[in-house]
Amino acid sequence: MSFNNVIELKGLKRYYEIGGEAVKALDGVDLEIGRGEYVSFVGPSGSGKTTLFNMIGGLDRPTEGSVLIDGVDISKLDAYELAWLRCRRIGYIFQNFNLITVLTALENVALPTVFAGMPHDEGIKKAQELLESVGLGARLHHKPTQLSAGQQQRVAIARALANDPAIILADEPTGNLDLNTGTEIIDLLHGLNKTRGLTLVAATHDLKMIKVSDRVVWMRDGSIEKIERG
Amino acid sequence: MAAGERRVNLGYAEAFRLGYNQLIRRLDRSLLNVASIALGLSFYTSLLHMDTFYYTYTALGGASLNVEATYYWLVTIALAVSVVGITNAMLISVQERVKEIGTMKCLGAMNQHIVLLFLVEALLQGLVGGIIGYIVGVVAALITTGGTTGYDILLKVPAVQSLTLFATSLTIAVTLSTAATIYPAYRASKLDPVEALRYEL
Numbered sequence: 001m002s003f004n005n006v007i008e009l010k011g012l013k014r015y016y017e018i019g020g021e022a023v024k025a026l027d028g029v030d031l032e033i034g035r036g037e038y039v040s041f042v043g044p045s046g047s048g049k050t051t052l053f054n055m056i057g058g059l060d061r062p063t064e065g066s067v068l069i070d071g072v073d074i075s076k077l078d079a080y081e082l083a084w085l086r087c088r089r090i091g092y093i094f095q096n097f098n099l100i101t102v103l104t105a106l107e108n109v110a111l112p113t114v115f116a117g118m119p120h121d122e123g124i125k126k127a128q129e130l131l132e133s134v135g136l137g138a139r140l141h142h143k144p145t146q147l148s149a150g151q152q153q154r155v156a157i158a159r160a161l162a163n164d165p166a167i168i169l170a171d172e173p174t175g176n177l178d179l180n181t182g183t184e185i186i187d188l189l190h191g192l193n194k195t196r197g198l199t200l201v202a203a204t205h206d207l208k209m210i211k212v213s214d215r216v217v218w219m220r221d222g223s224i225e226k227i228e229r230g
Numbered sequence: 231m232a233a234g235e236r237r238v239n240l241g242y243a244e245a246f247r248l249g250y251n252q253l254i255r256r257l258d259r260s261l262l263n264v265a266s267i268a269l270g271l272s273f274y275t276s277l278l279h280m281d282t283f284y285y286t287y288t289a290l291g292g293a294s295l296n297v298e299a300t301y302y303w304l305v306t307i308a309l310a311v312s313v314v315g316i317t318n319a320m321l322i323s324v325q326e327r328v329k330e331i332g333t334m335k336c337l338g339a340m341n342q343h344i345v346l347l348f349l350v351e352a353l354l355q356g357l358v359g360g361i362i363g364y365i366v367g368v369v370a371a372l373i374t375t376g377g378t379t380g381y382d383i384l385l386k387v388p389a390v391q392s393l394t395l396f397a398t399s400l401t402i403a404v405t406l407s408t409a410a411t412i413y414p415a416y417r418a419s420k421l422d423p424v425e426a427l428r429y430e431l
Binding site for chain 1: 236237238239240241243244247248251252255256329330332333334335336337338339340341343423424427
């Protein structure tokens, strides 16, 4: 078991069948991502970035090969352990935020602590601290629709941190944001990566995100084309 | 960390809190479901009470009166219609929340947690619909029979019998509401998070 690599991908393949035709979304990806590393995945749409994300996030299962998180092959986990992994080890950030619209910012951030079994008051307190840390202390009881896009993404980031995960998976986190807001979100994520030692894995087209990453992985047709040091 | 600790959970208290939130914040749809249960149930409750009122009236020395048996066929159909209505409303509700369910699964929710959340909503809707339906039903029964039996007949029914009728009505409301939600809840729980997150309404 390796303790330095928080994520290991070994010969990872994912084939789909669409209309009787095999689509090789991922076609043999090998990669190791170290603890506290900031890795950006870059590539045209259809290059396999999202599929790779779903694999690392334990949302999809490989056709062949394996994904190891903390040295554990996640295809060998049962439903409980997989849910635990999603809940406690991984924080997800999406391009379109995916906040629960009927819940307030505070309730959204507290939601993962519910599944983690944290007592209600403790979860709310944690959520409040997190929202304050992302600069939304004055917006605790606002609904997502009452917040700007940038604020919604901050809520999503706070939610991703709720159970102190080791890994943050961010799929185009600045894709729906304007330039300035995008920069603020990048600074926030970069800061979390540095101060909390979080492993940050991001898919992006955003040059500013690529610039601050430790490594940039270029994807093409389901394979790694090249890896650059940031 | 020990294997035993690698568990996610959703306590009943939290499930009720979340379910209640959903109901309050999607009030229009929940009220329609409540109305659907209340309507079907009020019909049923009114028949039961008319029967009881006539029986009490007879027992106290009045003429012998009954509710016609065909009404029970009608009430069965009315209850079946409300079940179908709730199932339909809940299926639409699942469709509206596909992304939300996918997100919850990313945050650690398991299939059984999604089912639990929907069943909590069904239970609460059943309770509220049941209470409203009960009250409407009793009033309707009084209006129908009161001319013959006297409106004070309600007070002449033995307390145990009244309580039994109330409990029966609530049980039926909650059971029907829950039964109507089983299939939609099952569908929701089986959503694949990858598909769900990609879903656009």
